[in-house]
Amino acid sequence: MKCIVNIIATFEQARYGTIASANIARACFHSLRGEKNNQESQFVNAVELAVGEACTNSVKHQILDEKVAGPVKITFQLGKNVLLISVGDRNPPFAFDQSVPPDVYSLAENGYGIHIMKESMDRVNYRHTQGWNIITMIKKIPQEDRL
Amino acid sequence: MKIETRRDQGITLIVLSGRFDAGVVASFKEYMEQFSMAGPEFFVVDMTEVNYIDSGGLGCLVSFLRKVRQVEGDIKIAMVSDKVRSVFELTRLHRIFEMYDDTKVAVKSYLRDVPARG
Numbered sequence: 001m002k003c004i005v006n007i008i009a010t011f012e013q014a015r016y017g018t019i020a021s022a023n024i025a026r027a028c029f030h031s032l033r034g035e036k037n038n039q040e041s042q043f044v045n046a047v048e049l050a051v052g053e054a055c056t057n058s059v060k061h062q063i064l065d066e067k068v069a070g071p072v073k074i075t076f077q078l079g080k081n082v083l084l085i086s087v088g089d090r091n092p093p094f095a096f097d098q099s100v101p102p103d104v105y106s107l108a109e110n111g112y113g114i115h116i117m118k119e120s121m122d123r124v125n126y127r128h129t130q131g132w133n134i135i136t137m138i139k140k141i142p143q144e145d146r147l
Numbered sequence: 148m149k150i151e152t153r154r155d156q157g158i159t160l161i162v163l164s165g166r167f168d169a170g171v172v173a174s175f176k177e178y179m180e181q182f183s184m185a186g187p188e189f190f191v192v193d194m195t196e197v198n199y200i201d202s203g204g205l206g207c208l209v210s211f212l213r214k215v216r217q218v219e220g221d222i223k224i225a226m227v228s229d230k231v232r233s234v235f236e237l238t239r240l241h242r243i244f245e246m247y248d249d250t251k252v253a254v255k256s257y258l259r260d261v262p263a264r265g
Binding site: 014037048102104108110112 | 166205206209216234237238
């Protein structure tokens with residue numbers, strides 16, 4: 001199963017993309033694990049949060065003098081027991097791998113987004129190719145119901 | 148996101164509802180401007196009806212906390228859902244904000260600590 005959600009880089013559209021990601025994650029979970037599983041919400045929430053952060057970054061870091069909001073492409077692909085998600089934008093490249101968790105004790109106001117993505121998902125990678133930033137995330141779909 | 152303000156025993160109760168995401172950062176910061184911060188002010192943020200929070204929302208709360216603490220005030224968080232609490236824990240911000248399961252208890256916690264005005 002492959003699903004693509006195309007939005008533009010505005011906060012409103014980022015919200016729509018985030019909500020869509022939750023619904024898609026829920027559908028993927030149901031297709032593999034059924035509808036009565038107490039791990040569903042944790043899985044869906046993690047996907048929603050991570051995709052939300054990626055989309056928000058696409059909005060925040062676009063070039064400000066551009067008159068038209070850039071495209072953001074969110075792709076979902078369901079594997080055997082994993083959901084593969086990529087979020088792509090046309091913003092300039094950035095130092096994803098050098099991002100460090102913010103120091104909460106100094107009341108840091110920014111820098112939580114990439115940390116949240118990495119903590120929510122099982123794997124997060126970044127590359128810049130052919131003018132696109134692409135963040136790829138993998139979330140394993142839990143195999144056992146922990147009732 | 149909807150924001151309501153109430154007063155309870157001298158404490159300002161901020162009741163939020165909806166999605167506290169990056170899209171509402173500007174409006175929340177505009178909302179914060181109404182508090183003069185001329186002296187200590189004490190707040191409880193009731194998040195019962197907040198169904199989503201991201202780094203934007205968290206950043207707003209931290210910014211607010213920073214301003215309030217500069218004048219020796221404080222902000223406490225009440226009634227977060229498991230979903231919202233997990234985001235605080237994931238970012239370790241639950242170590243920075245005092246968090247309560249009951250808004251009234253959060254308000255009362257100030258009344259023990261706030262120095263008597265004489």
